Amino acid sequence: MTQPFPFSAIVGQEDMKQAMVLTAVDPGIGGVLVFGDRGTGKSTAVRALAALLPPIDVVEGCPVNAAHPKDCPDWAAPNAGKIIRRPTPVIDLPLGATEDRVVGALDIERALTRGEKAFEPGLLARANRGYLYIDEVNLLEDHLVDLLLDVAQSGENVVEREGLSIRHAARFVLVGSGNPEEGELRPQLLDRFGLSVEVTSPRDIATRVEVIKRRDAYENSTEAFLKKWRAKDKALQKAILAARAALPDLKTPNTVLHDCAALCIALGSDGLRGELTLLRAARALAALEGASAVGRAHLRAVAGSALRHRLRRDPLDEAGSGTRVDRIVAEILP
Amino acid sequence: MEPLGPWQRVELALLALAVDPVGLKGLWLRARASPQRDLVTEAVQRFAALPVVRATPMISDDALFGGLDLGATLSTGRLMRSSGVLGKPALMILAMAERCPAGLAARLAQSLDGPGFALLALDEGAEDEETLPATLRERLALFLDLDGLPWADVRPIHLDADAVAAGRAALSKLRLSDDALERLTATAAQLGIESLRAPLLAAKVALALAAASGHSAPEEDDLRHAAELVFAHRATRLPEAETEDPPPPDPNPEDAPPEPEAEQQDPQPLDRIPDEILLEAVRAALPADLLAKLAAGRAAKSAQGSGGTGAARKGNRRGRPLPSMPGKLGAGARIDLVATLRAAAPWQPMRRAQRPPQTEGFRLEIRPSDIRVKRFQETSDRVLIFAVDASGSAALARLAEAKGAVELLLAQAYARRDHVALVAFRGTGAELILPPTRSLVQTKRRLAGVPGGGGTPLAAGLLQALELARKTRAKGMTPTIALLTDGRGNIALDGRADREQAAADAQQVAAAIRALGLPALVIDTGNRPHPSLADLARSLGAPYLPLPRADSQRLSAVLSAGLGD
Numbered sequence: 001m002t003q004p005f006p007f008s009a010i011v012g013q014e015d016m017k018q019a020m021v022l023t024a025v026d027p028g029i030g031g032v033l034v035f036g037d038r039g040t041g042k043s044t045a046v047r048a049l050a051a052l053l054p055p056i057d058v059v060e061g062c063p064v065n066a067a068h069p070k071d072c073p074d075w076a077a078p079n080a081g082k083i084i085r086r087p088t089p090v091i092d093l094p095l096g097a098t099e100d101r102v103v104g105a106l107d108i109e110r111a112l113t114r115g116e117k118a119f120e121p122g123l124l125a126r127a128n129r130g131y132l133y134i135d136e137v138n139l140l141e142d143h144l145v146d147l148l149l150d151v152a153q154s155g156e157n158v159v160e161r162e163g164l165s166i167r168h169a170a171r172f173v174l175v176g177s178g179n180p181e182e183g184e185l186r187p188q189l190l191d192r193f194g195l196s197v198e199v200t201s202p203r204d205i206a207t208r209v210e211v212i213k214r215r216d217a218y219e220n221s222t223e224a225f226l227k228k229w230r231a232k233d234k235a236l237q238k239a240i241l242a243a244r245a246a247l248p249d250l251k252t253p254n255t256v257l258h259d260c261a262a263l264c265i266a267l268g269s270d271g272l273r274g275e276l277t278l279l280r281a282a283r284a285l286a287a288l289e290g291a292s293a294v295g296r297a298h299l300r301a302v303a304g305s306a307l308r309h310r311l312r313r314d315p316l317d318e319a320g321s322g323t324r325v326d327r328i329v330a331e332i333l334p
Numbered sequence: 335m336e337p338l339g340p341w342q343r344v345e346l347a348l349l350a351l352a353v354d355p356v357g358l359k360g361l362w363l364r365a366r367a368s369p370q371r372d373l374v375t376e377a378v379q380r381f382a383a384l385p386v387v388r389a390t391p392m393i394s395d396d397a398l399f400g401g402l403d404l405g406a407t408l409s410t411g412r413l414m415r416s417s418g419v420l421g422k423p424a425l426m427i428l429a430m431a432e433r434c435p436a437g438l439a440a441r442l443a444q445s446l447d448g449p450g451f452a453l454l455a456l457d458e459g460a461e462d463e464e465t466l467p468a469t470l471r472e473r474l475a476l477f478l479d480l481d482g483l484p485w486a487d488v489r490p491i492h493l494d495a496d497a498v499a500a501g502r503a504a505l506s507k508l509r510l511s512d513d514a515l516e517r518l519t520a521t522a523a524q525l526g527i528e529s530l531r532a533p534l535l536a537a538k539v540a541l542a543l544a545a546a547s548g549h550s551a552p553e554e555d556d557l558r559h560a561a562e563l564v565f566a567h568r569a570t571r572l573p574e575a576e577t578e579d580p581p582p583p584d585p586n587p588e589d590a591p592p593e594p595e596a597e598q599q600d601p602q603p604l605d606r607i608p609d610e611i612l613l614e615a616v617r618a619a620l621p622a623d624l625l626a627k628l629a630a631g632r633a634a635k636s637a638q639g640s641g642g643t644g645a646a647r648k649g650n651r652r653g654r655p656l657p658s659m660p661g662k663l664g665a666g667a668r669i670d671l672v673a674t675l676r677a678a679a680p681w682q683p684m685r686r687a688q689r690p691p692q693t694e695g696f697r698l699e700i701r702p703s704d705i706r707v708k709r710f711q712e713t714s715d716r717v718l719i720f721a722v723d724a725s726g727s728a729a730l731a732r733l734a735e736a737k738g739a740v741e742l743l744l745a746q747a748y749a750r751r752d753h754v755a756l757v758a759f760r761g762t763g764a765e766l767i768l769p770p771t772r773s774l775v776q777t778k779r780r781l782a783g784v785p786g787g788g789g790t791p792l793a794a795g796l797l798q799a800l801e802l803a804r805k806t807r808a809k810g811m812t813p814t815i816a817l818l819t820d821g822r823g824n825i826a827l828d829g830r831a832d833r834e835q836a837a838a839d840a841q842q843v844a845a846a847i848r849a850l851g852l853p854a855l856v857i858d859t860g861n862r863p864h865p866s867l868a869d870l871a872r873s874l875g876a877p878y879l880p881l882p883r884a885d886s887q888r889l890s891a892v893l894s895a896g897l898g899d
Contacts, residue, residue: 038472039529043447095440098395100668135444136469139436179468180775201528209519212533216515 005218006229007048008236010041011211012202018285019195019305020049021236023173025243025284029194029277031152031174033137033185033309036199041211042177046133049175050090052233054241056129060084063121064128064168073168075119089130091123091172095139102144103151103159104166119166124157127172137176138185145189148174152192194277195302196309198322243287250283251293259299259333266328269310278306296333303329338562341487344374346543346559347476349493351452352381353501354542355425358475358535359446360453362431362466365480367458370488374480375427377491378454381498384425391434393419398441409702423450431466432459439467446473475535477567494546501546508541510552521561521612526571536564561612569616661707673706715811717753717770721799723819723859724760725790753811755802756780759795761788762829766798770806789831792823792870793839800843803852814853817876820860821867837866844873855879 010017019032034042058065060082062072093102104122123132132148134140140148151157157170174193178185190196202208217225257279264275279294281302286294304325311324338346351361361378365371379386389397400418419426420441428434428442434455445451453474459465471477518540519533527533540560544552552560658670660677678700685699754777756768768780796817803813826835827843847854854876858867863880871878 037528038468039531041530092444094444095437097437101395136436136440139440180773201530205516205520205523208523208530208533209516211530212515212519212537213512215530215534216510216537220509 003222003226004047004051005044005215006226006233007045007052008232009214009218009225009229010045010048011214012207013041013045013199015197015305016042016045016199018301019197020045020175021240021288022281022284022302023175023194024049024053024240025288026247026280027171027173029173029280029284031176031193031195033190033193033196034175034177034199035180035196036177037201038179040199040201042199043135046090046131046175046177050088050131052237052240053088054237055085055087057083058086058129064125064170065089065130066169067129071169073166075166089126089128091127091130091132093123093132093134093140093144095134095136095141097123097144099143099147102147103157105159106164119159119164121168122157124151124170124172125168128168128170130172132172132174134174134176136178137189138178138180145186149189149192190309191273193309195281195305197305198308239288242290243284246287246290247283250287250291252279252283253293253295256282256294256296256299259296263299263303263329263332264307266332267307267311267325269307274307274310278303281306300329300333303333338559339487340483341489343563344478344480344483345491345493347478347563348374348377348381348491349498349501349546350539350542350560350563351378351476352383352493352498353546354505354538355383355452356423356450357538358452358542360425360455360474361476361478362455362457362471362474363478363480364457364459364465365478366460368480370480370483370485371456373488373491374478375454375456377493378425379427381493381495382425383502384423384450384452386427387419387424388427388429389419390429391431391438393438420445420451425452425454427454427456429456431455431457431470432464434467434470436467436469439469443469443473446470472529472531475539475564477563479567497546497548500548501542504545504548505541508545508551510537510541514540514552514557517557517612518561521616522565522568524613525565525569525616527565527568528570529568532564532568536560539564558612561616565616658706658708660703661705663705663707667707670706670708674700674704677706678704715753717755717803717806717811717813719755719757719770719799719802719806719813719815721757721759721764721795721815721817721819722784723790723792723795724758724784724786724788726760726787753806755806756784757795757798757802758784759791759798760786761791762794762825763791764794764798766802770802770811789825790819790823791825791827791829791836792819792821793827793836793843794825795819796840796843796847797827800847800850800852803847804850807852814855815847815876816855816857817874818857818859819867821858821864821870822860823866840870841873844870848873848875 007017016032016034019034023029023032034045036042056065057067059067059069059072064071064073065086066072100122102122103124104120107118107120134148151170152172152174155169155171157168159166176185176193202211214225260275260279260282263278267274269275278299282294282298285298285302289298291298304322308322308325347361351358363371363374365374396416396418398418398420400416400421406414426442434442442453446453453470455466455470455474457466465471515533515537518536519530522533522536537560540552540556543556543559547553547556549556658673661667663669675698678698681701681704682699685701689699753770753772754768755766755770756777758765758767767784768777771777796815799815799817803815806813823836823840824831824833826832827839828835854874856867856871856874856876856878858864858878858880860867860880867880868878
């Protein structure tokens with residue numbers, strides 16, 4: 001397995017990097033949707049994030065990456081409950097994946113050769129406690145979208161088929177990427193992503209050249225390049241761990257709660273999910289910055305990515321919802 | 335500096351590909367089956383550094399990734415695995431790549447992002463929109479279009495095997511100077527190429543060409559040829575755009591690279607470099623019809639996106655269950671256990687008797703012929719084709735309302751995942767304004783640009799809708815035509831202003847639509863209902879809905895009702 005491109009070496013795309021780091025601090029934020037042109041480093045960023053995340057403790061041989069032997073599903077029979085350290089899983093969900101591969105199915109191999117009824121876990125099991133990455137998420141088949149929605153919401157995958165009745169934990173952060181020109185995402189799925197960012201190719205040539213140079217350096221002198229960025233990646237990883245630890249003690253003043261509500265009302269975003277995500281993201285950002293309490297600046301910094309995709313679409317509004325959010329944020333949070 | 339001849343281009347591309355197939359990721363070869371294409375594919379295979387595998391868009395996951403070989407497992411009683419083509423170094427030749435479904439494209443793209451995999455995509459698309467999925471077009475460095483190539487230009491492909499071998503050996507030692515990287519990047523930006531993969535791939539091509547020619551570093555010619563080979567088909571605007579405003583200042587200055595580690599920050603004003611030499615090379619190779627394509631916008635390209643998929647509507651994975659069938663496991667088929675056991679049951683005593691005597695115990699004897707596979711029937715995606723009258727008589731009030739109705743319906747169609755297409759007719763002909771799409775972004779953009787005025791070429795509008803319906807049906811979708819007009823067709827199919835002929839033509843096309851069994855709907859948007867439209871609706875076998883003074887909301891409600899949901 002080759003080393004992925006270092007996360008800190010990605011040029012620009014601050015919105016996307018911020019959103020991804022925030023979900024690493026608080027997985028409860030609920031995933032990132034990255035929409036934008038091709039060749040803007042969407043896939044690179046996701047794979048880089050995987051390498052950046054701190055490893056997790058899992059029971060050896062447990063198909064759902066459980067932290068304690070008692071959390072292992074009874075159908076899995078892990079060996080002796082030994083705890084090992086593993087990188088945070090980042091699982092790719094390919095577009096054409098069959099339902100069987102996603103949720104798991106009867107293990108036909110064992111059924112036919114040994115006559116046993118056994119469950120073969122799918123991608124959702126492997127993504128538990130980690131990330132599920134869907135490239136071109138807007139082209140995903142509808143039945144898979146429905147299924148993912150259901151599991152992402154309940155945190156549990158239930159399989160009832162061919163005489164099997166299996167349930168296991170499936171708590172994961174959805175990371176989706178796509179190109180809006182190829183089709184839109186259903187609002188129900190949009191809402192399920194905590195944060196949404198739009199990426200574009202950098203416009204100025206100096207930045208573009210820098211991107212190309214770094215990529216070239218990465219491919220031609222991989223070792224040296226990775227070494228050069230290792231310290232920065234490590235520092236970021238440390239910051240994420242520190243932020244995770246600081247999160248419970250972080251204070252949330254009432255004024256901030258009030259600001260959240262005022263912002264969501266002014267934008268007319270659907271449901272309370274937007275408000276909750278906004279608050280969680282702002283808290284994660286405050287923790288990352290080492291602040292002792294959430295402030296307006298934090299809200300302002302995450303409002304765009306937390307709310308942009310939850311607005312009712314106005315077919316006649318050419319500007320897009322991003323600018324609408326920016327305008328109202330400027331009004332409500334002076 | 336003279337531009338490359340077409341066949342020289344082919345040879346250079348093949349040379350680069352032979353030297354560094356993995357770095358270049360591969361070649362998108364657009365050509366119908368022809369001797370020219372055979373020459374090219376043969377040369378690619380002859381010089382491939384990797385094992386060659388062939389595949390079609392119908393390739394199953396088991397074949398790609400490997401999996402359980404059920405037939406062998408059943409007959410031997412031991413676990414038998416089949417090996418897949420991905421996961422080890424390979425050059426894949428993908429035939430009929432224009433039919434590559436989005437799922438397969440995504441998997442191949444994933445493999446291309448990893449090491450050791452290259453793709454030769456044989457794209458036989460007949461229409462502009464019928465082509466390789468964008469995910470793959472984006473990743474393959476090279477593109478060759480052989481269709482316009484006269485046979486007279488074709489000669490046997492001579493690749494110097496020694497040069498290729500030497501090039502491969504030298505490749506790892508070659509580096510591209512920062513200056514050259516900058517020039518390639520700036521050139522790509524000038525040509526309106528957004529993706530940053532393009533300059534990277536061009537750099538790889540330049541290196542491969544330099545290595546093959548024995549240069550110690552890429553020279554001017556290598557860069558020029560690389561730019562030509564990689565950028566020409568990706569260009570989205572003509573390089574003459576130099577008078578355009580300088581690139582806008584970076585909106586977020588803090589995004590700019592100057593991080594401490596960044597190399598010395600030379601403040602060179604890169605936007606000053608309209609790299610004439612590289613641009614010149616690319617300009618010579620730009621497809622002749624680029625202007626026309628640019629005028630048509632990025633419509634064809636982006637609307638297509640997912641590529642053409644087959645009409646495999648009787649699947650075995652989802653939808654309404656059908657009776658199970660004898661079949662083979664694999665390729666995502668789901669076994670119907672009960673039916674399989676039922677099929678196996680009658681034969682048990684016989685098979686047990688035939689069993690070698692030393693086998694002990696009770697065991698079900700199941701043979702591959704017993705296996706029953708589940709089948710499901712799913713309904714295919716629906717396409718609503720709006721044929722909208724944009725003539726002078728309708729333009730004033732109705733066009734705006736028709737636009738509104740399409741937008742409203744599209745917003746509703748979100749949840750149902752319907753596609754929408756838009757045909758407008760005015761003046762002397764009809765025009766496809768919007769190819770079938772689910773994208774609200776595109777619809778809005780395109781709708782806003784529909785002009786009004788002129789005569790009413792009703793027949794031409796219907797004909798265009800008919801063509802589109804046939805095309806979408808071939809892709810496995812279910813088209814429905816909704817005609818919005820005020821009914822006074824006055825332009826015949828041949829463009830003459832002849833009321834009689836126009837009416838006859840319209841009736842004729844309507845009959846053709848009916849004969850093809852395409853569902854339709856006629857909406858009379860005139861101030862007073864027009865009897866000739868009711869006649870037309872009868873010829874179409876379609877419901878006729880007069881809508882004097884309709885607004886978008888009502889129109890959309892009627893459309894929904896007329897389509898039965």
